[in-house]
Amino acid sequence: MIVSEILRGLYDGRYVPGQKLVESDLTKRFGVGRGTVREALQRLEAEGLTTASLHRGARIRSFTRDGVRDLLEITEAIAGLTGRLAAERSRSTEDLTELRGSIEELSRLIEAGETFASAQLRFSILHAIAALACNQELFRLMPRYDASVVRAQFRVVFDAKGARAELEQFRKVLDYILARDGDGAELTMRKFVRRTAVAIQHLPDEYFDH
Amino acid sequence: MIVSEILRGLYDGRYVPGQKLVESDLTKRFGVGRGTVREALQRLEAEGLTTASLHRGARIRSFTRDGVRDLLEITEAIAGLTGRLAAERSRSTEDLTELRGSIEELSRLIEAGETFASAQLRFSILHAIAALACNQELFRLMPRYDASVVRAQFRVVFDAKGARAELEQFRKVLDYILARDGDGAELTMRKFVRRTAVAIQHLPDEYFDH
DNA sequence: TGTTTTGTTATTGTCCTACAAGTTTGTTAG
DNA sequence: CTAACAAACTTGTAGGACAATAACAAAACA
Numbered sequence: 001m002i003v004s005e006i007l008r009g010l011y012d013g014r015y016v017p018g019q020k021l022v023e024s025d026l027t028k029r030f031g032v033g034r035g036t037v038r039e040a041l042q043r044l045e046a047e048g049l050t051t052a053s054l055h056r057g058a059r060i061r062s063f064t065r066d067g068v069r070d071l072l073e074i075t076e077a078i079a080g081l082t083g084r085l086a087a088e089r090s091r092s093t094e095d096l097t098e099l100r101g102s103i104e105e106l107s108r109l110i111e112a113g114e115t116f117a118s119a120q121l122r123f124s125i126l127h128a129i130a131a132l133a134c135n136q137e138l139f140r141l142m143p144r145y146d147a148s149v150v151r152a153q154f155r156v157v158f159d160a161k162g163a164r165a166e167l168e169q170f171r172k173v174l175d176y177i178l179a180r181d182g183d184g185a186e187l188t189m190r191k192f193v194r195r196t197a198v199a200i201q202h203l204p205d206e207y208f209d210h
Numbered sequence: 211m212i213v214s215e216i217l218r219g220l221y222d223g224r225y226v227p228g229q230k231l232v233e234s235d236l237t238k239r240f241g242v243g244r245g246t247v248r249e250a251l252q253r254l255e256a257e258g259l260t261t262a263s264l265h266r267g268a269r270i271r272s273f274t275r276d277g278v279r280d281l282l283e284i285t286e287a288i289a290g291l292t293g294r295l296a297a298e299r300s301r302s303t304e305d306l307t308e309l310r311g312s313i314e315e316l317s318r319l320i321e322a323g324e325t326f327a328s329a330q331l332r333f334s335i336l337h338a339i340a341a342l343a344c345n346q347e348l349f350r351l352m353p354r355y356d357a358s359v360v361r362a363q364f365r366v367v368f369d370a371k372g373a374r375a376e377l378e379q380f381r382k383v384l385d386y387i388l389a390r391d392g393d394g395a396e397l398t399m400r401k402f403v404r405r406t407a408v409a410i411q412h413l414p415d416e417y418f419d420h
Numbered sequence: 421t422g423t424t425t426t427g428t429t430a431t432t433g434t435c436c437t438a439c440a441a442g443t444t445t446g447t448t449a450g
Numbered sequence: 451c452t453a454a455c456a457a458a459c460t461t462g463t464a465g466g467a468c469a470a471t472a473a474c475a476a477a478a479c480a
């Protein structure tokens with residue numbers, strides 16, 4: 001699939017924010033028709049990974065300082081809602097124990113330096129929390145790939161230290177969910193995003209698009 | 211544009227939730243190629259107006275009871291954020307006076323029974339509030355058309371009485387924005403959505419998809 | 421030299437046709 | 451009435467053609 005391949009390429013640096021995606025290149029690269037490529041590009045745009053303008057084609061998104069602030073403001077609100085709903089609505093105890101298991105595995109992966117695997121597991125943990133929230137619409141919003149662009153563009157922020165801090169937040173959220181404390185879960189999820197937002201805003205200008 | 215035409219058709223009942231959208235019909239109806247139709251359908255799906263499944267094509271979305279609850283939970287969070295940011299960040303006084311003018315005009319349109327015009331103005335008021343929030347990402351989320359489906363499917367809820375209640379909420383939000391009261395603006399915007407959600411949940415089963 | 425104009429090229433937007441893959445509908449036999 | 455089968459329809463995908471536009475390079479001019 002073109003979309004997942006570009007995502008993967010974004011992770012390991014083959015694609016970088018701002019890069020142009022030319023249709024004819026992609027048809028050759030993936031051996032598919034132009035229609036298929038165009039559909040993939042549209043999907044990428046809908047999910048926030050690229051921006052397109054008329055007769056100019058698609059580029060991988062590149063955030064300005066304000067742009068990433070705006071995105072993370074919304075992400076914070078959505079993450080908070082997810083935490084709250086998970087705490088207030090989760091019923092399945094087996095999902096919760098599975099979540100605890102995933103968190104501990106993430107801890108191992110981080111310490112082992114398995115960055116790609118831990119990024120994937122991190123995503124699946126967020127997905128699991130969204131599942132606890134029993135809200136299907138969250139799944140329509142969650143796989144938005146703009147988060148992947150943020151991680152690619154501000155890679156320095158997502159180091160092992162940040163990962164450990166995130167891990168701690170995951171543990172706290174899980175406790176709040178178990179305690180059915182909606183306020184606590186919301187606040188923790190929000191802090192989890194805001195910590196990232198603050199770290200990014202502290203970066204110097206050269207990390208941002210202009 | 212196909213998208214806007216279908217939106218319009220959804221408003222005045224030519225398209226109804228659950229209805230199938232066949233590519234060949236649309237090519238004839240709009241006199242465009244199949245590729246163009248497919249792109250339009252994809253855009254509609256990305257924006258939540260239709261759902262598509264493999265080899266079965268696209269249908270206009272039809273909400274279950276839980277589905278619309280889920281959607282409005284998220285809408286409430288986003289609307290709350292919009293209100294908060296508008297109160298905390300708005301600087302331009304001319305935008306504010308223009309907003310006040312739009313609200314008064316909406317009042318006139320509602321009393322005159324101009325339902326389509328008032329629906330459009332209502333949308334542009336929400337847009338104006340989002341503009342006050344100074345967050346470009348909100349504009350990427352706002353034009354999601356799933357709200358149009360909700361209005362089409364649960365039409366009875368959006369009557370003149372509801373419109374007047376909304377109007378009152380708009381006035382309150384504007385006051386909170388002028389007072390730079392983020393908490394008040396957030397709460398009012400949230401109530402504004404929740405009122406709709408509650409009204410919809412009170413409808414009998416036959417209004418919902420199963 | 422620097423700037424404006426013009427022409428070339430590359431890319432996208434849209435259309436068309438064709439065929440394979442899959443779903444839905446209709447028919448017939450049991 | 452049900453199940454199996456066949457036909458018709460719809461979608462998914464490939465590939466080609468053409469016009470519209472943008473990006474770039476070259477030429478003309480001040």
